[in-house]
Amino acid sequence: MANLTNLYDVSKCTACRGCMVACKDWNQLPAVIEPFKGNYDTHGGDTNGDTFTVVRFIEGEDPVDGVFWNFLKYQCMHCFYPACMKVCPQGAYSKTEWGATFHDPEKCIGCQYCTYACPFMIPKYRKREDKISKCTLCVDRVEEGLTPACARTCPTGALKFGDREELLAEAEERVKFLQANGFPRATIYGRVELGGLNKLYVLTDSPDKFGLPVDPKVPGQISFWQNWVQPYFGWLIPVALAGSAVSFVTTRILANKNGDHTEGGHE
Amino acid sequence: MTNHIVDLKNTDCALIMGSNAAENHPISMRWLLRAREQRNAKIIHVDPRYTRTSARADIYAPLRSGTDIAFLGGMIKYIIDNEKYHKDYVLAYTNASFLVKDEYGFEDGLFSGYDPEKRSYDVSSWDYQYDENGLPIKDPTLQHPRCVFQLLKQHYERYDIDTVCQITGTPKKKYLEVLEAFSATGAPDKTGTIMYAMGITQHTVGSQNVRAFAIVQLLLGNMGRPGGGVNALRGENNVQGATDMALLFHIIPGYIDSPTNGADNKDLLAYIRKATPGAAKLQFNSLEEFRQLVAAGFPNSGFKINTSKWMVSLLKAWWGDAANAENDFAYHYMPKRDANKNYSHIALFEAMHRGEIDGLFVNGTNPVVGGPNANKEQEALSKLKWMVSIDLWLNETADFWTYPAWQRPVENENVPKLAANDIQTEVFFLPAAAVYEKEGTASQTGRWVQYRWQGADPVGESKADLWIYNELGKRIKSLYAGSSKPEDEPITQLAWNYDDEHGHDDIMKVAAELCGFNVADGLPVEGFANLKDDGSTACGCWVYCGAMTYKDGKVIYKPQLRDNKDNSKEGLGLFSNWAWAWPVNRRIVYNRCSISPDGVTPWPGDEKRVLIRWDEAAGSWVGDDVCDTGKTSPPEKAMPFIMRPEGMGCIFATKTSMKDGPFPEHYEPWESPTANTMNKQNLNPATKVWEPDKQGTPDKYPIIATTYRVVEHWQTGALTRNLPWLAELMPDMMVEISEELAREKGIKNGRKVIVSTTRGDIEAVACVTKRFKPFNIHGKQIHEIGLLWHYGFKGFATGDPANRLTPHVGCANTMIPEYKAFLCDVRRA
Numbered sequence A: 001m002a003n004l005t006n007l008y009d010v011s012k013c014t015a016c017r018g019c020m021v022a023c024k025d026w027n028q029l030p031a032v033i034e035p036f037k038g039n040y041d042t043h044g045g046d047t048n049g050d051t052f053t054v055v056r057f058i059e060g061e062d063p064v065d066g067v068f069w070n071f072l073k074y075q076c077m078h079c080f081y082p083a084c085m086k087v088c089p090q091g092a093y094s095k096t097e098w099g100a101t102f103h104d105p106e107k108c109i110g111c112q113y114c115t116y117a118c119p120f121m122i123p124k125y126r127k128r129e130d131k132i133s134k135c136t137l138c139v140d141r142v143e144e145g146l147t148p149a150c151a152r153t154c155p156t157g158a159l160k161f162g163d164r165e166e167l168l169a170e171a172e173e174r175v176k177f178l179q180a181n182g183f184p185r186a187t188i189y190g191r192v193e194l195g196g197l198n199k200l201y202v203l204t205d206s207p208d209k210f211g212l213p214v215d216p217k218v219p220g221q222i223s224f225w226q227n228w229v230q231p232y233f234g235w236l237i238p239v240a241l242a243g244s245a246v247s248f249v250t251t252r253i254l255a256n257k258n259g260d261h262t263e264g265g266h267e
Numbered sequence B: 001m002t003n004h005i006v007d008l009k010n011t012d013c014a015l016i017m018g019s020n021a022a023e024n025h026p027i028s029m030r031w032l033l034r035a036r037e038q039r040n041a042k043i044i045h046v047d048p049r050y051t052r053t054s055a056r057a058d059i060y061a062p063l064r065s066g067t068d069i070a071f072l073g074g075m076i077k078y079i080i081d082n083e084k085y086h087k088d089y090v091l092a093y094t095n096a097s098f099l100v101k102d103e104y105g106f107e108d109g110l111f112s113g114y115d116p117e118k119r120s121y122d123v124s125s126w127d128y129q130y131d132e133n134g135l136p137i138k139d140p141t142l143q144h145p146r147c148v149f150q151l152l153k154q155h156y157e158r159y160d161i162d163t164v165c166q167i168t169g170t171p172k173k174k175y176l177e178v179l180e181a182f183s184a185t186g187a188p189d190k191t192g193t194i195m196y197a198m199g200i201t202q203h204t205v206g207s208q209n210v211r212a213f214a215i216v217q218l219l220l221g222n223m224g225r226p227g228g229g230v231n232a233l234r235g236e237n238n239v240q241g242a243t244d245m246a247l248l249f250h251i252i253p254g255y256i257d258s259p260t261n262g263a264d265n266k267d268l269l270a271y272i273r274k275a276t277p278g279a280a281k282l283q284f285n286s287l288e289e290f291r292q293l294v295a296a297g298f299p300n301s302g303f304k305i306n307t308s309k310w311m312v313s314l315l316k317a318w319w320g321d322a323a324n325a326e327n328d329f330a331y332h333y334m335p336k337r338d339a340n341k342n343y344s345h346i347a348l349f350e351a352m353h354r355g356e357i358d359g360l361f362v363n364g365t366n367p368v369v370g371g372p373n374a375n376k377e378q379e380a381l382s383k384l385k386w387m388v389s390i391d392l393w394l395n396e397t398a399d400f401w402t403y404p405a406w407q408r409p410v411e412n413e414n415v416p417k418l419a420a421n422d423i424q425t426e427v428f429f430l431p432a433a434a435v436y437e438k439e440g441t442a443s444q445t446g447r448w449v450q451y452r453w454q455g456a457d458p459v460g461e462s463k464a465d466l467w468i469y470n471e472l473g474k475r476i477k478s479l480y481a482g483s484s485k486p487e488d489e490p491i492t493q494l495a496w497n498y499d500d501e502h503g504h505d506d507i508m509k510v511a512a513e514l515c516g517f518n519v520a521d522g523l524p525v526e527g528f529a530n531l532k533d534d535g536s537t538a539c540g541c542w543v544y545c546g547a548m549t550y551k552d553g554k555v556i557y558k559p560q561l562r563d564n565k566d567n568s569k570e571g572l573g574l575f576s577n578w579a580w581a582w583p584v585n586r587r588i589v590y591n592r593c594s595i596s597p598d599g600v601t602p603w604p605g606d607e608k609r610v611l612i613r614w615d616e617a618a619g620s621w622v623g624d625d626v627c628d629t630g631k632t633s634p635p636e637k638a639m640p641f642i643m644r645p646e647g648m649g650c651i652f653a654t655k656t657s658m659k660d661g662p663f664p665e666h667y668e669p670w671e672s673p674t675a676n677t678m679n680k681q682n683l684n685p686a687t688k689v690w691e692p693d694k695q696g697t698p699d700k701y702p703i704i705a706t707t708y709r710v711v712e713h714w715q716t717g718a719l720t721r722n723l724p725w726l727a728e729l730m731p732d733m734m735v736e737i738s739e740e741l742a743r744e745k746g747i748k749n750g751r752k753v754i755v756s757t758t759r760g761d762i763e764a765v766a767c768v769t770k771r772f773k774p775f776n777i778h779g780k781q782i783h784e785i786g787l788l789w790h791y792g793f794k795g796f797a798t799g800d801p802a803n804r805l806t807p808h809v810g811c812a813n814t815m816i817p818e819y820k821a822f823l824c825d826v827r828r829a
C-alpha cells in the first residue's frame, strides 16, 4: 500500500493554530492553561503529553530582508525507520502499512526509552497514566477513510493529506516556484532525512531557521541498545521498572542525550 | 465586499491595509494564496505592526496608525504622475471628466462651505456643473481645469513621496515598492484587490480612508472586475446581514434612509420627495402623479428612483392590512428619529451616562469589553433602571455590577469604582442558543446569504434569538390587545405572524417576509424589479427580494441551495448556485466594468475575466454573473454604477455623499503625537468631539496605541475565552512593544506593564518584539504599541479590557469610534 502522509507548506501557513485545536478536539486532549510568557509560542515550541502538535513561532531579523517570522507545525515525523520503535522493549510501536508510526498505549509501560531515542524528541511521558503519548497521524480517522483532523481543519491549504509520491511531486513544484520567487533557500524536508519521513515539509528557508535539525541523527546508543541490551537483558525491563537498581543503570545508559529528561517524566 | 472571498484567487495583486486578514479572516488567505500559487500574484501588507499576515506577504510596509490617507494620497499622486491609471476605464466609468461647480474649493485643510461653529459643511458647492437639461457637463479630454480629474491632480499635488513618508513613517524604499507593485494593476490586463477591515474604518477619518481606496481602484480600473474591488472584510460572520437589516441608526432595512421627525419627512409623499435623489425639484401631489413622472423618465436618480416601492412594500410587510393607500400606508406608525440627534454607539452611551435612558437590551455585544472608553460605558450601565442581556455566557456586560468588574490595577481618581450595592440597575439574563444550535441565514462578507441548519440542541434553557423576539413581540402585543388608543396602533396593528400551526416560531415565515410576497396570493415576489408602491407587494428588505422563488408548485429558498459546482466557464469561482448573494444573486457588483465600454470587446489581454457581455442579437446582457446594469440597456446607455444618479464611479463625491469632503484629506487622529503638516487642521474638521477634556497630549502621553484582535480569540472573547483550548493558546491580556521602547522603559518580555491614557489604566503582559518598530516622524522617533481588545474579567483567559483606554470620538460620517489610534504612556507594573 502506498504511503499516506501530510504535506505541510510553510509558505501557506498563517500560524492560525487551527490544527492544534483540531488535534486536541479529535484526541480529546485537555487544555493546560499557563500564563503568557511574552511569546506566541505557548508550549515552548514543543509537544507535550497533552499536546501532540504545536506551531512554532520563530522571530528574527535579517540584515537584508528585515524582520521575519517563521512558523512551523511540529509533531511526530512518522519516520520510515523509527528509532522509537527500535528501542521499545514492549513492542508498543508499530508501523501501519501506509506509513504511520503507531504507539499502542495498551502495551506501553512508561519506560520512556523512546523519548531518548527519538531524534525529534517527540514521544512525551504522561505522568498521570504512566504512559507515552504522541501524534497518531490520526490512524483512527485515516483507517475510516477520513483525513487527519489537523489537515481537515487547515483553512489555508498549508496542510494536505494524501499519497506521499503525489505530494512529493507537488512539493518539488512548490520548492521550484519558491526558489524562483524570493526564497532561494527553499527546500523539501522529510524526503531523505533519516532515510525518509512520512511527513513532508516545504520550507522557505533552511531547516535550522524553523528549529528543525538539518541532519537529524538517531543517537549512537540506539544500536548498542538494539543489538546488545535488548536481546540479552530485555527480560530485565519489567523488573527494572519496579524500581530496582537496574532501572537506574538502564536509564542512564540512554539518558546522556540531554539533561532535560528527568526521571519520572515531565508533563 | 464588492467582490467575494473566492474571487481573491483571481487577483494579480492584493493590497491588504488596515486588516490582519490571515488572523481575522483566515479563509481569505486560502484564496489569496492560491492567487499567488497560480497567477504569481503579489501580496502587499501595510500595517503598523508585522503580523501573521505580513509573514505571508511579498511586501510589508509599516505605517503609523491613522495616516492611511497620506499613504493613499501619495499613491493617487503616483498613479497620476506616472500615468499608471487605466485611461479608457477612467473616462468611461468614472466621473473624472465631469466639471465641478466654480464655487467648490479647498484651502488650508477646509473644503468650501465650512461652518466652524457647527463643525460641519454646507455641501451645496460640492456638485457638478449642469447643462440646460440638468445633465452634468463633461470634458472627455480631461484637460478642463474644473474637471474632476484635474481637481484630483491638484488636490494631491502636496502628497509627494517625501512628505508622505515624513507623516506615515514608512521607509521610502518600502513605500516605493508598494506604489510600484500596486499601481501596475492599472494595466488593462491586470486587476488588483484591496482588502481592508477595522484598521481602516475605526478612525475619525474612517469613511474617507475607504473613499481613498475607491479613488485608487477607480483610477486603476479595478472595480467591477474579478480579482479587483474594494473589499471590506466583515468582522463577524453575519455582520453583513445585520447591516442589511438596518443595524445602523440612519437607515431602515435595505439601506433606505430612516424617516426623521422633520417637516420634510412629515408624510409619505414628503419622505419620498426627500429620500429619492432629484425628486425635490419635481412637482407632484400624490403617489400617482409621482409614478407618472417616473414613467416619463424623471427624476435622474439612478436606481434609487425605486425608493417609494421599497418603502411602501416595507410598510405593507410591517403593518399588513392596516397599511393602505388611504392612510399613507401607515407611514405615521413608523418611529421617526430626531433629525438633530445622533444615535450611534458613543452617543447612546453618552446619553445613558447622562441618565436619559431607562432600559437596554444587549445582545451579541459586550460593551464593557468592546465599547470605547469602557470605564465610562460601564458606569453608564449603572444609570439604567433595567438591562436585558441576551448571550451565551454571563459575559462582562451581564456581570458589570459584580465586584471583579470594578477592580482596577491602579487607583485613579478619574475612574469610578462602584460597589455592587451602589448599583440599582435590574439585570435580566436570557441564555441564548449558539449559532450551531439554531437555524437561519448568515450573510457573509461577500454578501452570500447562506442557510444553516441546526447542528445540535441548545444547551439548557437557552433559546434561539427568533424564539426570544417572537415571544417578546407576541407578549407585547397581548399587553396592548383591546386598546383603541390611536397612539397604540403601531403595536395593535402590527402584523406579527411568525408562528407555525403549532404556535412555534417559523423561520421560513420571517424569510418570506424579508424576501417579499404578493399581498394577493402570498407567493414570493420574483425580484425587486417587481416590487410596487401601490400596496400590492410586501417586502421586509428589498435587497433580499428574489432570494425566494416559486417554481413548479414549490417555494424555493435560495440561501439553501448547495450546488458546489462553479458555473463560471473560465473557472472564476462564482459558484452562483451555492446559496444566494444579494442583490439578485450578483456575485461581483459593478460587473459592467468587466468588459470595455462597447460591451463586446474584452479589456485587452483580459478575455478570461469578462463577467457579462452585450448580446446584440438577443438585445440583452449575457454572461456567467447577473449583470449589474439595465439588462436590456444597450452598451452606450448601460451605466456601471446604477445606485448613483450620474451612474458613474465617483472620484469626486458630490453633495451629501460624505460629510467631510469630496476628496479624502489627511488629518491627524484626535490624539496624535504630531501636528498635521499636510494642512492647517489637526483633526478632521467635521468630526464631533464629545469629551474635549479627555484629549491626551503628547507631553504626558507620547506613545501611540492601537488595538486589534488575534486569530485565537474572537471579538470581546466571550465565545473564545470560555473555550479552554483557545484560552490555552492566548491565555492573558498582552501588549506588543518594540525592543527599542522596552529598552527605554526597562520593560522585560513576559513581565507586567501598566498602560495609561486620560480614560484609565490597564495591566497587561509585555510581548517585546522585533515586529513593532519605532517610526521616524518628521525626524523624530515615535513609538507605537499594540493592545489586544479581547479580554475581560470572565472566562478561562482573563485580563483588563484595552477599551478602558480608548476615546469617545469617532468618524465624521459613521461615528465608528477611533479605536485604532490614540495616545498613551506605558510603564513597568
Ligand code: SF4
Pocket: A075, A076, A077, A078, A079, A082, A083, A084, A085, A101, A117, A118, A119, A120, A121, A122, A123, A134
Ligand atoms: S519522530 Fe520520533 S516518535 Fe515519531 S516516528 Fe520518528 S522516532 Fe518515532
Ligand code: SF4
Pocket: A022, A023, A024, A026, A027, A052, A053, A075, A134, A135, A136, A137, A138, A148, A149, A150, A151
Ligand atoms: S495527525 Fe492527528 S494526531 Fe497527529 S497532529 Fe494531526 S490531528 Fe494530531
Ligand code: SF4
Pocket: A012, A013, A014, A015, A016, A017, A018, A019, A020, A055, A073, A150, A153, A154, A155, A156, A157, A158, A159
Ligand atoms: S491549521 Fe494550517 S494554517 Fe493554521 S497553523 Fe495549522 S498548518 Fe498553519
